[in-house]
Amino acid sequence: MNRRTFLTFSAGATAGLMITPIPWKLTDDASIWTQNWQWNPKVPKRAIYFAEMASKLDPSGSGVKVAVVNGNAVGVAGNVDHPLGKGAVSTMAAAEVGLLHSPARVRQPMLKTATGFKAISWDEAETILTGKLSEARGEVAMVSGDDTGSANEIFAALVNGLDGSFYMMPGETQSAHKALEMMGGEGRIAYDIENADYVLFLGADALESSGTSTRNARVFSETHPTGKAASAKYVYAGPVMNNTAVVCDQWIQAKPGAAATVALGLSRILMDNGAVANAKGFASFKQNVAQGYAPAHVERETGVRADVLKKIARELAAAKRPLVIAGSEFGQGAGARALMASLGLNVLLGQMGQSVKIIPGAPAVVQGAGSESERYAADVIPFLKGVAEGRDGAKVLMVYDANPAYGLPQTQAMAKAMDKAAYTVSFSSFMDETAERANLIMPNSMTAERYDDLYTPHGAGTATYSVNKPLVKSAFDTRTTADVMLSVASRLGMDLGYASFKDVLQAKATRLGASWSSLRQGKAWTSASASSAQLNLAPCAAPAVRAIGEGTLALAPVVKHNIGTSKVAMPPHSAGSIRDTELSGVQTVVQMNAKTARMSGVKAGETVKLMGPGGEMTAQVYVSEKVMTGVVAAPLGFGHTAWDGFSKGVGENAFKLLAAADDPETGLSVWSTNRVTIATA
Amino acid sequence: MVKKASSSGGALPFFVGFVAMLFVGWWVFPQALFSKAEQPIRFSHVIHVDDGGMSCEDCHYFNDDGSFSGIPNTESCAECHSDVMGEDPAEEQFVNEYVNEEKEVEWLVYQDQPDNVFFSHAAHQDKDCTTCHPNMSENDTPPTHYKNVLTGYSNGGYKIVFGRGVGVDPAYSRGTMKMWECERCHAENGQSNACYVCHR
């Protein structure tokens, strides 16, 4: 072949090429290729189906609908039929589905060895736990952070059967049980916020982190219709203009932990104006309140001006259905006093049985579990302090649905307790600070993957009960802890009366008189029944808890569920909603007003060191008038040392600053009145 | 020089090159451009429709929320096929590998559209299914799935011919449609061609 032949051949080939699809098809396809991004993850093409679930990660227990595509949970929608969700999706419920594949999840049972964690099988894990428990009989302890589940009954029955001790994590539910117990009642406190025309929140961050906040927020929305006049007045008293205060009709500046004193101050004004209550212990209550709590005294103690206090008292007295909801600004550490004082005030306002009801607690169905209030009786703080100091022995310490190594005051001591206990078992779904310190991790399945139930969180309006069933297959080799413990119990030769957790839930439904089949479909059960028992007002006027620490500023920890809860670190899908006023880079931002900053000699943007009775932290200062004078506000939820890249090493943990003090009157530790010192770092 | 020209064969090399390129373009190129795959299970529509007496809507129906059920999942199939019913090896394979293992079948979709396309079956319910899909009810063995390796688009289960299928109404490929096909039908039927009518 010569050159000419080749050229002729090429010319022929080129002519031929023009009438083949090659150039035209390739051009077209190449342009499509550039638009189809085959390197991107692909979305599923199947129809979306919705299944109902009550969020267990959301402390307000809101019911939602989970969007399921092809067996994967892909999203969350509101459920208008659920009494605690009312169609809304709270921050934590919205994030819950996104956590199913969180990088922080524990993927299978893990055993700690000299070189780190080693994956083991469930059978091995159960064998190890059974062995440890039978050796440690009498020195077994368990801590649970699940305030609404029947799983606690199985745990308590097992631990009681081994002569061990069972603790609930401190929080509003424990405070409520203690308050009711001291006042001679039993059950749960219910707030009928739906029908209240005047709501006073004393400290309680009731639209964000306290009680049934999702439901409260929906009721707030209904009583404050957009574009129309409000049908109820909402007032918040607290040190920080938090998420609740910012939308309330009025914000009253009150020092951290002032709820009880303000409630008693209001009671005093009402009684001075002739208010009486036909209740047990009223005389003693009146006498004790009259001895202190004059408006001028309350102003000195709490920062609430006497004229404001009087005005609020007048408005409360004039309202048809007033409601006072009290609590700690950050949901824990108030002990029982705030609640007792507020219950006294509600009784004075004639609202017992009206705005405030006592509703029955969850009936026990597992033999040997004891009653609900018995389970809440013991205070975990002194126990863990004792373990940390080597005073209390715990040969096996088990932790369920809680992260005591992170979310309690004196965090270092609590973390040390995890190290000091001879053998620690964590049932956490996530590699949290407690799991990281555990000898054995037996990961729990998440809400959408397991059977579980939810009975009436603190502050609900009526008794409610929801059952969750597995909506998706477990993402990892995890199991429902309640089922694991039933199996361990039978290995130990104990008969708790049930073969599976599902049977426990079914028994509970029967005890409540609820329909199992409708519960199983995700429909919540509610009951209007309320107790008519009279409360004894005598213990309501207990003396004020002193400030903890010697610092110049009062510390106001702030909880926001997009940053996380004391159990769950910042969910990946919430990371974008963290504000510059909460986190700067990886530094926690604390807020104080201009006057406080001047007094403390610090400037906006400056890095400072906060020193509290529990420990120290560094933070950046943001000057905001949302905080009352003399107070520094610190966000809780940062500073994780475990978890995943979304939360690990981001900011510092403000729990470290806090220290708990004993309150012998109530028997519960308190830590809502900590003081800190500030210095430029 | 003249002599040399005649020895080079005149138009012959041109013709050879022409024919060779036609062969490459119409035979080799399609083989290279399209990958072939068979369905993981030999699903017979004929058996289900003729022998089983099922109607199309038994599996392909609209949900109340307006979504289209599409291809049934293993759970739906297992309503009948919880155990092996017949003697077909494909059914046995399905029960063993998918029903018992609770696994979803990775069906190959002949009309799979890219992620950025929003297609609504509800909006097209007055059209005949076979406007866009091949007539599957007459299908005993699912056709080979030809997939364009460059674009990922399928050819609708028809033999590889560019743009359209063989023996098909030439208007629509019945495979992965390209934008112009959607747009043309919308225009012909007086429907909007605004971006968000089809994209997401």
Place this chain on the structure above:
Amino acid sequence: MAGFKEFNIRWSMVVDIDKCTGCGACMTACNKENNIAPQEEAKARLESKGFPTRFKKIEWLTIYELSNGKQGGDHDTAFLPRPCMQCGMPSCVSVCPAIATDKNEEGGIVSQIYPRCFGCRYCMASCPYHARVFNWDQPIFPEGMEKQLTPNVSVRSRGVVEKCNFCHHRLMYAKDAARVAGEDPEKLADGAYMPACAEACPTGAISFGDVKNPEHEVHELAKSPYAFRLLERLGTDPQVYYISKREWVRKQGDNYLESEGAAAHGGNGGGQHG
């Protein structure tokens, strides 16, 4: 100025600023619904690259915090959630060289077609609301999380602009539901179509509907004497309305002179100062 089409339906959001707690549930719901990849250590990573955070975060909905600037007891705060305004006169559409963004569908939602965008970011520069974000990085989902993508929205690649579209897929779903129920998909009932943020909001601060349909609640709300729109005097004619009974909040919605009072009503269109 070139005119844009008038539509019979005008999907609108009315945000009651006085009811927003700033909790962030809308943002979390939005991120999940629209397959926005979670960003590991988002803030630290972004800030270390030296860009202002607001230009580097991928979020379609942002909540701004407003302050009346006063000290002590007179101080007041408000939260302002800001989605895409779906402007009637969208400046982003005029500047797009690729027609990747357009306002051409009934309902007035400004579309954004990701594969068509080549990342020039003119639209971002032209948007007075900072509603648009650019994918500086390839979206990375933690292992396994890509199984949890919703079928609703395609995943965007590095190098394209994205923005809020009022959860447009939910409009499509609502229309499909209407079709299957035998109803007119162009006459959706109030509440049939609701973006994820409006649905999630615990305090009900976000109302949504067709502002031109008297049967929809937003029809009246947008006429409220307390209603206003952001930077209304630019003439962008946003489809997002805000309501606040506080005058200082309304004044911060636009660049008012010290001596001016805030707009009493948002329905009067823009351009008085043009």
